Amino acid sequence: MAKRKFIPYNPKLKEYARELRNNSTQAEIFLWIKLKGKQMYGYDFHRQKPIDNYILDFFCQELMLAIEVDGYSHQFLEIYNKDTIKEKRMNELGVSVLRFTDDQVSKDMQNVIKTIEFFIEEFEKHTPNPSQEGS
Template sequence: MKKRKIIPYDPKLKAYARSLRNNSTKAEIYLWLKLKGKQMHGYDFHRQKPIDRFIVDFFCYELMLGIELDGFTHESIEVQRKDEIKEKRLNQLGVSVLRFTDAEVKTQMESVLRAILDYIEDYEKEI
């Protein structure tokens, strides 16, 4: 078994992450119902996970995969710029990011799950 990479995080984000978990959006709740309990090929996902100076909506350590859900606030140029910075930093830390809109989760859940499963199948081919 390969050694797990230590991923830094800002401890000050723990309370905020807990608050986000307790105030999830509908889309986050819908996707969490499909990810929790190792339902995705036995992989363990976490919600609102602090990584570096960011919080990732969903994270699987074994896959080094972050999943981000973008609601209407992500339509602004400023938030999109912040998302780009976040994703670039996560990639530098070895974390791949899949990004979906809230609308996709609510209306096209099967496509969202297929994209996640495709990522997992590609990962499993590599190991």
């Protein structure tokens, strides 16, 4: 079995992440319903996951995939710049980021899911399956 890559996190963010989980936006709840319980091709997603000095809306360690759901406030330059810095840091850690707006999740869930499925399919094409190595 392949070892999971260790990803650092700031333990001080655990309590805040719990608060965010308990106060999710409607769009986050809608997407969580589709991701939880390994419904997405059997991959285990977590919500409001502390990684490094950030909290990711959704994260799958096996895929090294973060999914961010951006509300209205993310249109403003200051928050947009913070999102850009956060995404750059995730990429440095080997984490890919898919970003959707609240409206996309609420009004076009089918295409949001298709985008996530496409990412997973591409990941599986280019990532050796440990259970099939050496066969």
